[in-house]
Amino acid sequence: MGLIVFDMGRRVETPVNSPRRRVSPVERTSAVSNIENEPDQALSSDDLIYSPEGTTERQEHAPQTVAFAADIMTRNVITIRQETTIRDAYQLMREHDIHHLPIIDEHDNLQALISDRRILRALAEQRSIEHDSVMTVAVRPVYCTAESTDIRQTARLLTEYHIGALPVLNNKEQLTGIITRSDLLHLLSEYGPLELWA
Numbered sequence: 001m002g003l004i005v006f007d008m009g010r011r012v013e014t015p016v017n018s019p020r021r022r023v024s025p026v027e028r029t030s031a032v033s034n035i036e037n038e039p040d041q042a043l044s045s046d047d048l049i050y051s052p053e054g055t056t057e058r059q060e061h062a063p064q065t066v067a068f069a070a071d072i073m074t075r076n077v078i079t080i081r082q083e084t085t086i087r088d089a090y091q092l093m094r095e096h097d098i099h100h101l102p103i104i105d106e107h108d109n110l111q112a113l114i115s116d117r118r119i120l121r122a123l124a125e126q127r128s129i130e131h132d133s134v135m136t137v138a139v140r141p142v143y144c145t146a147e148s149t150d151i152r153q154t155a156r157l158l159t160e161y162h163i164g165a166l167p168v169l170n171n172k173e174q175l176t177g178i179i180t181r182s183d184l185l186h187l188l189s190e191y192g193p194l195e196l197w198a
Contacts, residue, residue, distance in 0.1 A: 007142070080101050080103055086133070146168070158179075165179065
């Protein structure tokens with residue numbers, strides 16, 4: 001299983017209640033193999049997509065094969081320290097248009113995770129967001145995944161454990177990325193054919 005749990009910088013035992021159905025990596029199907037073997041073709045005017053306002057255009061890329069968490073994770077992860085105030089965390093989220101911030105210590109070890117939902121809860125509870133540390137409302141323990149985790153298993157972890165983001169760790173258990181539910185939606189919209197089965 002690709003689930004890794006961290007609490008205050010220390011790896012803890014993975015929960016024994018594993019997902020009801022395990023998802024295993026599978027071989028590429030002929031549909032994906034055929035896409036990889038097709039030569040690149042020049043783009044035509046049909047390949048251009050315009051925004052509803054008619055001002056922005058972009059080119060569609062050829063479908064790519066993606067298989068692991070490392071293929072779709074956001075690599076430039078914005079992090080905060082334990083002493084960051086709730087207000088400062090919220091301002092950082094607004095500035096970068098994100099919903100989750102990993103909290104790290106002075107040695108860059110993952111300590112906890114803060115979400116905009118937790119900040120909204122703090123506001124509803126009338127906490128002193130100017131003075132209280134994010135650690136007073138942060139999520140602990142943090143469910144993480146490995147770079148080599150299969151994408152379908154990553155999606156299963158997000159839904160099975162009802163979480164919005166999974167920090168991604170390398171084989172040295174260092175934070176290298178983060179995957180959110182939005183990343184999975186982006187995957188569906190950008191990366192070509194996706195075969196689903198039960």
